[in-house]
Amino acid sequence: MTQATLTDADPYADFRAELRQFAEQQCPEELKQFVRSNQKITRNEYRIWQEKLFARGWAAPNWPVSQGGTGWDLQQRYLFEEITAQADCPPQYHHGLGHIGPVILHFGTPEQKARFLPRILDGSEWWCQGYSEPGAGSDLASLKTSAVRDGDHYVINGQKIWTSHAQEADMMYTLVRTSTEGRKQAGISLLLVPMNTPGIEVRPIPTIDHWHHVNEVFLNDVRVPCENLVGEEGGGWKCAKFLLDRERLSPATVPRLARLAEQVEQLLAERRGSGPALPSHHVLQERLYLVQAGVKGAREMLLSAIQEEMQGTLAASKSSALKLFCSELSQQIIGIALDIAGNEYASRLVEGVGATGDVDLQRELVHTYLFYRSRTIAGGTSEVQKNVIARDLFGA
Ligand SMILES: Cc1cc2nc3c(=O)[nH]c(=O)nc-3n(C[C@H](O)[C@H](O)[C@H](O)COP(=O)(O)OP(=O)(O)OC[C@H]3O[C@@H](n4cnc5c(N)ncnc54)[C@H](O)[C@@H]3O)c2cc1C
Incomplete structure (x- = not known):
């Protein structure tokens, strides 16, 4: 090649x-x-x-x-x-293949590789990420969930929040505090926790899109074998950074945005000739041109970032700028879809009516609109991306 x-x-x-x-x-x-x-x-x-x-x-x-x-x-x-x-x-599904899989490949024991990797590959075992806590999101190193050694087990107590897919997951990779001594990053460890362990309670967090994505996960005296520790005790921050560094450049986002922009273009063309008159077709068309230009620009930038990543020269500011830009672009594209669908769809969905029954693209796009409000928060907020860019470019 x-x-x-x-x-x-x-x-x-x-x-x-x-x-x-x-x-x-x-x-x-x-x-x-x-x-x-x-x-x-x-x-x-x-x-x-x-x-x-x-x-x-x-x-x-x-x-x-x-x-x-x-x-x-x-x-x-x-x-x-x-x-x-x-x-x-x-x-x-990225939590196994894109996140914990590469971490186990790099830091895991031969037993951990043999136990976990084959089931990620064939899709038979599902993972969720237990990082964020009520007091630790952007400032993740402030996490408080504790794991105390008791013989050949760790006993975990605490709470995780915003845990995507926890309701469907077999396993959770989670950051826990094994020490309160020294720098806060130094006391963090990475544990692999079977979700059917006694003491785990998953509570859904209702969201405005009426889809079930996120949960609170409560851990009360959850006993996990020490063999489920990845890397060294106190080495969890290194694993977490490894994961972020490798996955900061996701090749998946831009192609999905491109496809969404195509769908919205098609929807606008179809609605032009039928249904209630659109408020301002030419304004929608102009907005569509702008997001299409954005998608093309994002694609070029991603391809150049990919080249740099392959040469080992990719700057953190560039991948953060891409994440920032694509999050905002996704909200702009889906905002056009919402305006095409119109108030009737939006208000019906917010009231919870019409959230079941036959599939209707416009209604599903409204769900997506509401879900995409989280794009500028999940995976690192836009403000945090701006901090990374500022630090990288200005040494701030
Ligand atoms: C849909 C969704 C799915 C998620 N899935 C998961 C998951 O599966 N697993 C998981 O562990 N977490 C998950 N998260 C959590 C996500 O990582 C956090 O929400 C995110 O890191 C922000 O943390 P926070 O919510 O605690 O907000 P905070 O960090 O409290 O931030 C609040 C506000 O302050 C701003 N802010 C914070 N620090 C700074 C700073 N230094 N400079 C400038 N502004 C700042 C933020 O930008 C934000 O606007 C998910 C979140 C969402 C919305």
């Missing part, structure tokens, strides 16, 4: 063709319809697609071949994301 850019005569032509054929033939039509209609993807839809990818040997685009991954470079991973997004295949 050469290191040519994607805009050169295409060295990836065969690879693209293979991906397209796979996406066309192997992703079931009902699943594509589900994704196309913007419904909330749950464990079931992720699992169906993961099983197809696993059978093809493409379960883990970001893992080395020796561990069951594809060994693809970042450009190939981008093409995979772009082509599968265009074909309305679901995204892959």
Whole structure:
């Protein structure tokens, strides 16, 4: 594989063709319809697609071949994301494959690798991330959930919050405090916790989109074997940073935004000729042009960041700028969809009426609009991204 850019005569032509054929033939039509209609993807839809990818040997685009991954470079991973997004295949579930999987690959014991990695690959075991707490989000190192050693177990007490998919997960990777001595980062450890351990209570957090994403997770005298400690005791912050450094550049976001912008364009064209008159078609069209330009710009920036990442020269400010820009862009795109759908859809959804029944793209886009309010918070708020950019550029 050469290191040519994607805009050169295409060295990836065969690879693209293979991906397209796979996406066309192997992703079931009902699943594509589900994704196309913007419904909330749950464990079931992720699992169906993961099983197809696993059978093809493409379960883990970001893992080395020796561990069951594809060994693809970042450009190939981008093409995979772009082509599968265009074909309305679901995204892959990131908590296992993108987050804890690479951490176990790097820091895990041979037993941990043998126990956990195969089930991430085939999609049979699901993970959630127990990092944030009521008093520790942006300032994660302030976390207080404690783990105290008792023989060959840790006993965990505390509370996690905003834990996505905890209600569907088999396992949680969680940061806990094993010491209050020294720098607050130094007393943090990373534990792998089976969600069926006695003492764990998952409570849903209702959100305005009426979808169930996030939860509170209470841990009361939860006993976890010491063999579930990843890395050294007190080495959890290193694992957490490793995860953030590797995953700060996600090739998946931009292709999904591009597909969403296409859908919104199509919706605007359809609504032009039917239904109640749109308030200001030309204004919507102009906004659409601007977000389309934004998507194209984000794609170029992502591709150049990918090149730099492959050469080891990517600056933290660039990946934070991309995260910041794409979060805001996603809200702008879906804001156009909301204005096309109109007040009637929005108010019906907020009142909770119409949240069930037949699938209706405009209604699902309103769900997505409401969910996307969280885009500028989850995975690091926009203000925190601006801090990273300022520190990197100005040494602030
Ligand atoms: C939909 C969703 C899913 C999530 N999923 C998970 C998950 O699966 N697992 C998990 O562990 N967490 C998850 N989170 C939590 C997420 O990581 C935190 O919400 C995020 O890090 C912000 O932390 P916080 O909510 O405590 O807000 P805070 O950190 O309290 O921030 C409050 C406000 O102050 C601003 N602020 C804070 N510090 C600074 C600063 N230094 N400079 C300038 N402004 C600042 C923030 O930008 C924000 O506007 C999720 C959140 C959401 C919304």
